[in-house]
Structure formats: structure tokens, C-alpha cells
Amino acid sequence: MIDIQRSPSSKLENTNFDNLLFGKVFTDHMMECDYIDGEWQKPVIKPYGPLSLDPSARVFHYGQAVFEGMKAYKDKDDRIWLFRPDENFKRINRSGKRMAIPEFPKEYFFEGLEELLKLDKDWIKKGFGNSLYIRPFVIATEAGVSASAANEYKFMIICSPAQAYYSGEVRVKFSEKFSRAADGGVGFAKAAGNYGAQFYPTDLANEEGFQQIIWTDANTHEYLEEAGTMNIFFRIGDKLVTAPISDRILDGVTRKSVITLAEEYNIDLEVRRVSVQEIVEAAEKGELKEMFGSGTATVINPIVGFGHKGKKFDLPKLEDSYAKFFKDKLMKIQYNEAEDKFGWRYEVK
Known part of the structure; x- marks a missing residue:
């Protein structure tokens, strides 16, 4: 007792x-x-x-x-x-x-x-x-x-x-200098210092009009990993892409749930390394349809644009976005308004 x-x-x-x-x-x-x-x-x-x-x-x-x-x-x-x-x-x-x-x-x-x-x-x-x-x-x-x-x-x-974690539109900056975590470090852990070390570079990004940073790999800064409070998904055409977890990237509960839902609803999803160049080129060609973050506090948070090396890119506004689809599915399970075929809900009795 x-x-x-x-x-x-x-x-x-x-x-x-x-x-x-x-x-x-x-x-x-x-x-x-x-x-x-x-x-x-x-x-x-x-x-x-x-x-x-x-x-x-x-x-x-x-x-x-x-x-x-x-x-x-x-x-x-x-x-x-x-x-x-x-x-x-x-x-x-x-x-x-x-x-x-x-x-x-x-x-x-x-x-x-x-x-x-x-x-x-x-x-x-x-x-x-x-x-x-x-x-x-x-x-x-x-x-x-x-x-x-x-x-x-x-x-x-x-x-x-x-209530809702973020209000207003969210824009992100791709990190070019600072790193969140390195191989063999504590990036996979929810260690307090991981978050404290993010505040200064995030403040710098805020001054440029961005709300969050998407961190890149510490070795080359060529691969996108996760944001400060969210795992990140990219939609190129109708394909959804997200980075694999590692000892640098947090194993997000919401991220896992999005991947399971994508499989359930036959949404084409790849878990693989995502390069900065790939996303920039997709944006320039008009093929980058969406970016969104996933996390406990935010659930699913659409990202309206990003910046890299002084350039800013806006994403299209979609009526039937994947972000909206996943948020609706997840919240209906969380609030007991839909079937929970995965056994994710836990009742406090």
C-alpha cells in the first residue's frame, strides 16, 4: 500500500x-x-x-x-x-x-x-x-x-x-552547427541535460523566426534526426519517411504508434536515414508535401515551413494531410472514442 x-x-x-x-x-x-x-x-x-x-x-x-x-x-x-x-x-x-x-x-x-x-x-x-x-x-x-x-x-x-501544446504555426530550422547527441552518448535517454543543451541553439533559431530545430547528425550534419521535443516525419509525394532510432534518437511512443497506424492503413512508410539534401531538393521540386512532429505533449504537430543555409521553404496547405489523419486516429483511441485494436489504452480504475 x-x-x-x-x-x-x-x-x-x-x-x-x-x-x-x-x-x-x-x-x-x-x-x-x-x-x-x-x-x-x-x-x-x-x-x-x-x-x-x-x-x-x-x-x-x-x-x-x-x-x-x-x-x-x-x-x-x-x-x-x-x-x-x-x-x-x-x-x-x-x-x-x-x-x-x-x-x-x-x-x-x-x-x-x-x-x-x-x-x-x-x-x-x-x-x-x-x-x-x-x-x-x-x-x-x-x-x-x-x-x-x-x-x-x-x-x-x-x-x-x-491543452494543446503549441499554438500558432511552427517553422523549423535544420541544424548546421550544433548537435543534440553523438554516437555512444545519451541521445536515446530522456536525460535532463539533453534538453538543457538544446536551449541556447533553439534561442538562436527563435531569433530567426523558427520555433524548433531539427537536429542533424553530429559527424557530418547531413542527415536529419529529430527535433527538440518531437520525432519528425516527412511526406515526399505520398511516401512517409522518418529516421530510425539509434543511441542518438529518442524512441518516441507517439512515433511508434504512427508507424503502426501507417502499416495498418497501408500508408507507404520508410524508416531510413533522411538527408538534408533530399528534403531540400524535394521542397524545391514541389514534392515535399508535409512535415510533422510527433510527441506526447504535442501528439501530432504540423510544420508549415523550414529553413536551411539562409533559405526558407514553405510547405503546401493540404486539406487531407497525413498529420491530420494520424492525429485524429490517435486522439480517438486516447479519448476512448474509437476501437483500440492494438491494446494501447490503459484504464485507471
């Missing part, structure tokens, strides 16, 4: 659900579990609030931190659903292993997550686009600045009500 400490009051009545900024508002409770003396202790669900950590906690000095991103959805009958949570559980432990963080027990993860969602169920609003963003994460808490893996950690889950 999980120790549950209920909040004496709720922030719900003071929350404007019609004007939410992504990741700024948090629910009334959080889950916390400490790793001490070689084992994970009993998880606790407690009122959401600040942490007290020693200034020498190793997360601050050596960046031992990994996280996940998930969502909970509420259908028309007030039932609560998760989307492929097993994948997130496996990935946070895979990320943790690369950062020398001990594996978190599956029963603690799912019991803690379900109890937290049931306690804060009123924060999950019905309707397409409404969801509860779930952020599991682990940090190294042991005090001391010796350069070695910590012996103490804290696993937590916090939740934030969400």
Missing part, C-alpha cells in the same frame, strides 16, 4: 482551465519515493510542494536526472485512460540505467501513478485537446561532490493540466 497524505485544500477553484500555459499549473498532490540503503522505500503521495535538498546533492553537480512525459485522458463517461504507459515505464528505467540510476519497481510506478490520478481526477477535463500531463522523474539526492554515481535518489510524479 502507498502512504497517502491528502491536501487540506484544493487549488482547483482558482485555476482558469480556459487559459492554461503548458506546464505552469500543477495539481494538488505528487508522488515521492526515495532510494536509500540500496532499496526503494515505500512511496508516498503528499500535497504538492517544494523539496528540501542539500546544496551538494549530486543532481546539481553531475546532472544525474531523467524524466518521462505521459498524459491521462477522460472520456465522455468520466473514465480515465492512459496511452501505452508500459512504454514510458520501460523507457524511464532504460534512461536511468544509462545514467547509473537504479531501476524503479513496476508495481510502485503503476500503483503510485493510479492512486495519484484517482486523487486528482477532477483536474482531468473532458474534451478533445484537454488532458493531464504527467511528469515522472528521478534525481540524485545524495550529498557530496565527489565525481561518482550517487547512492541516494528521489523518484517523483507531478501532474499538470494541459
Whole structure:
């Protein structure tokens, strides 16, 4: 059993659900579990609030931190659903292993997550686009600045009500100089430092009118890999193309789902290396019909244009786009409005 400490009051009545900024508002409770003396202790669900950590906690000095991103959805009958949570559980432990963080027990993860969602169920609003963003994460808490893996950690889950992640049109820049990850590194892991290292080059791209960067391979910058918060798909003619996962590219849950749906609906899809030159030439010839990103926060996000070496390219606006098709299929499964023949939905009872 999980120790549950209920909040004496709720922030719900003071929350404007019609004007939410992504990741700024948090629910009334959080889950916390400490790793001490070689084992994970009993998880606790407690009122959401600040942490007290020693200034020498190793997360601050050596960046031992990994996280996940998930969502909970509420259908028309007030039932609560998760989307492929097993994948997130496996990935946070895979990320943790690369950062020398001990594996978190599956029963603690799912019991803690379900109890937290049931306690804060009123924060999950019905309707397409409404969801509860779930952020599991682990940090190294042991005090001391010796350069070695910590012996103490804290696993937590916090939740934030969400609407659509991006608003407005999204344009991307193909990276020509900076790299997100290299062979043998931690690009496949959701390590906190992966994201921190992206902020400066993304700020530079923002100044040029782009919202995101599509990262290229660190060796040659000739092959497109993924964006900062999304895996990327390209539609050349009627063929969909995406880069293969590797130790540089995150194994996205939404990406996997798009590939499965493409196979199910006989959409021509290739998983292979995608060169910058191929996409630029396809755009110049009018053969590049679409680009879109996939990810937990955004689901499917159409990209209206891209830039490379000072040139800017706009993509055509399609009525029957693949982006729209996949987003509709995925969201109907997530919100329990369509058959789930793949077994992706997970009900919180």
C-alpha cells in the first residue's frame, strides 16, 4: 500500500482551465519515493510542494536526472485512460540505467501513478485537446561532490493540466552547427541535460523566426534526426519517411504508434536515414508535401515551413494531410472514442 497524505485544500477553484500555459499549473498532490540503503522505500503521495535538498546533492553537480512525459485522458463517461504507459515505464528505467540510476519497481510506478490520478481526477477535463500531463522523474539526492554515481535518489510524479501544446504555426530550422547527441552518448535517454543543451541553439533559431530545430547528425550534419521535443516525419509525394532510432534518437511512443497506424492503413512508410539534401531538393521540386512532429505533449504537430543555409521553404496547405489523419486516429483511441485494436489504452480504475 502507498502512504497517502491528502491536501487540506484544493487549488482547483482558482485555476482558469480556459487559459492554461503548458506546464505552469500543477495539481494538488505528487508522488515521492526515495532510494536509500540500496532499496526503494515505500512511496508516498503528499500535497504538492517544494523539496528540501542539500546544496551538494549530486543532481546539481553531475546532472544525474531523467524524466518521462505521459498524459491521462477522460472520456465522455468520466473514465480515465492512459496511452501505452508500459512504454514510458520501460523507457524511464532504460534512461536511468544509462545514467547509473537504479531501476524503479513496476508495481510502485503503476500503483503510485493510479492512486495519484484517482486523487486528482477532477483536474482531468473532458474534451478533445484537454488532458493531464504527467511528469515522472528521478534525481540524485545524495550529498557530496565527489565525481561518482550517487547512492541516494528521489523518484517523483507531478501532474499538470494541459491543452494543446503549441499554438500558432511552427517553422523549423535544420541544424548546421550544433548537435543534440553523438554516437555512444545519451541521445536515446530522456536525460535532463539533453534538453538543457538544446536551449541556447533553439534561442538562436527563435531569433530567426523558427520555433524548433531539427537536429542533424553530429559527424557530418547531413542527415536529419529529430527535433527538440518531437520525432519528425516527412511526406515526399505520398511516401512517409522518418529516421530510425539509434543511441542518438529518442524512441518516441507517439512515433511508434504512427508507424503502426501507417502499416495498418497501408500508408507507404520508410524508416531510413533522411538527408538534408533530399528534403531540400524535394521542397524545391514541389514534392515535399508535409512535415510533422510527433510527441506526447504535442501528439501530432504540423510544420508549415523550414529553413536551411539562409533559405526558407514553405510547405503546401493540404486539406487531407497525413498529420491530420494520424492525429485524429490517435486522439480517438486516447479519448476512448474509437476501437483500440492494438491494446494501447490503459484504464485507471
